[in-house]
Amino acid sequence: MTQPPTDLTAVRRPLDSAQGLPNPHYTDPAVFAEETQAVLLSTWAGLAVAADVPEPGDAKPITFLGMPLLLLRDRAGVVRVFNNTCRHRGMILVEGPRKIEGAIRCPYHSWCYATDGRLVTTPHVGGPGQNTHAAINRSELGLIEVRSHIWRDVVFVNISGDAPAFEEVHAGLLARWAEFDQPHHHGGTDSTFTLPVRTNWKLAVENYCESYHLPWVHPGLNSYSRLEDHYNIAEAGLFSGQGTSVYRQLTSETGDTFPDFSTLSDFWNEGAEYIAVYPNVLMGAQRDHAFAIVLEPVDTQNTIEHIHLFYATEDTDAALRAKNTAQWKEVFKEDVFVVEGMQRGRHAPGFDGGRFSPAMDGPTHCFHDWVAHRMQLHRAAQVDAAE
Known part of the structure; x- marks a missing residue:
């Protein structure tokens, strides 16, 4: 049976009469999952610092809320965040922090990506010795980049892409x-x-x-x-x-x-x-x-x-x-x-x-009220989508 959503009315009262967020916001996995969507993935959340990848080619895999991401400083020195997954079969590309000396090579079928995310090689994709195929458009199959912004060296990401x-x-x-x-x-x-x-x-x-x-x-x-x-x-x-x-x-x-x-x-x-x-x-x-x-x-x-x-x-x-x-x-x-x-x-x-x-x-x-407001907006959007 689905539990009713938490009542956030008292949280949004003025300071002198407000109550804090209800217990499920700290203890209930279902509320944590809902909050993840409403508060963490749809805003500008902190992921790492640019100093984690100080030199061009430096790469650091990061798991954020279960998602495999890749923090990377490309050859031009730009810090980027990508999904750490190959566009072929979803294989993890980089298992640990390291410098990318040439291209990012998938260990499964050796598809390779430039540090700016472009798909550059697809070995044997058209059969033995055939590295191209009409159905595989490399320009459309680069790494999926996550929207990011750096302020005071902190790398912020907007996973939903619409903030x-x-x-x-x-x-x-x-x-x-x-x-x-x-x-x-x-x-x-x-x-x-x-x-x-x-x-x-x-x-x-x-x-x-x-x-x-x-x-x-x-x-x-x-x-x-x-x-x-x-x-x-x-x-x-x-x-x-x-x-x-x-x-x-x-x-x-x-x-x-x-x-x-x-x-x-x-x-x-x-x-x-x-x-x-x-x-x-x-x-x-x-x-x-x-x-x-x-x-x-x-x-x-x-x-x-x-x-x-x-x-x-x-x-x-x-x-x-x-x-x-x-x-x-x-x-x-x-x-x-x-x-x-x-x-x-x-x-x-x-x-x-x-x-x-x-x-x-x-x-x-102020923080409680912000979380409660984000949750209310998310719930209203869910209702609208269901109607």
């Missing part, structure tokens, strides 16, 4: 952080790590959005960047997060710091902002470095956090980079017990989605 342009969807955020529209240099292998977390991906977003938890979950951070130094950021239907007016630069043993991004306004001397770019990318902007967390939704209660650190210049002190990575890793690990605890809590049958602090939880409610 408005990234620049249109996120015009407000791009304007807010326009000063950072400059190169972001990945710190390298010592500036990335992953955190597998036993939680629904949305709880990672919700926790990141707000500063309310700082005094208890991040006492070290709160010792200098206090709760009262923070402010809420909530742009309805687009993004939300928090900022601080007290940012402390990391220093080396000799007092050195990372080089600043260029021509920043005075606010960034001591200010910083931390914003969730809906649906699944968490970003930080500071004067001397930035970070991006790409959340990989695995299932209802498992998420992998892919953390990457970026700098204003390519050449930064290795010891200071390592110190910075260790510091952020400690901060992000402090959140793990919280998001995992909330996930376990969502299995309580009497929990009604919870309430929001009108003063402190505006960014989280």
Whole structure:
């Protein structure tokens, strides 16, 4: 028997009377599948970072929500995303990260593709020794490219292919952080790590959005960047997060710091902002470095956090980079017990989605309202299609 859809009426109320998303949005595989279509595949979701494929020919297979994708930097240096499947019989093309020296060759029947996706050879397709056939039009059988956009080195994808342009969807955020529209240099292998977390991906977003938890979950951070130094950021239907007016630069043993991004306004001397770019990318902007967390939704209660650190210049002190990575890793690990605890809590049958602090939880409610709205639009479209 098909379960009725979740009631999202209370989620869409004003902040002071709203409730959070109902339990099935964190525990029910059927709702996860519905949410995948409504929230993750039809918007601009984070997939990876361009630094994952630094040189022309570099390729990295990625499984995203069960789909085999291929992140690839082509010969011209353009980062692209393709389906990682041969157009002949659907064979996986690339099994692991590697450099494509010549063409992308299917291991099954040796059909070959250029790094820009063009089908270039089809051995014996017309019979032994016959590499062409009138029925096989190579120009129509290139790799299927997934719509993508790169911002601050993060590779966003629109799987459905019909979302408005990234620049249109996120015009407000791009304007807010326009000063950072400059190169972001990945710190390298010592500036990335992953955190597998036993939680629904949305709880990672919700926790990141707000500063309310700082005094208890991040006492070290709160010792200098206090709760009262923070402010809420909530742009309805687009993004939300928090900022601080007290940012402390990391220093080396000799007092050195990372080089600043260029021509920043005075606010960034001591200010910083931390914003969730809906649906699944968490970003930080500071004067001397930035970070991006790409959340990989695995299932209802498992998420992998892919953390990457970026700098204003390519050449930064290795010891200071390592110190910075260790510091952020400690901060992000402090959140793990919280998001995992909330996930376990969502299995309580009497929990009604919870309430929001009108003063402190505006960014989280903004995200809940966006998810609920996307779900309502998806359900309405499903009804229209069935009629």
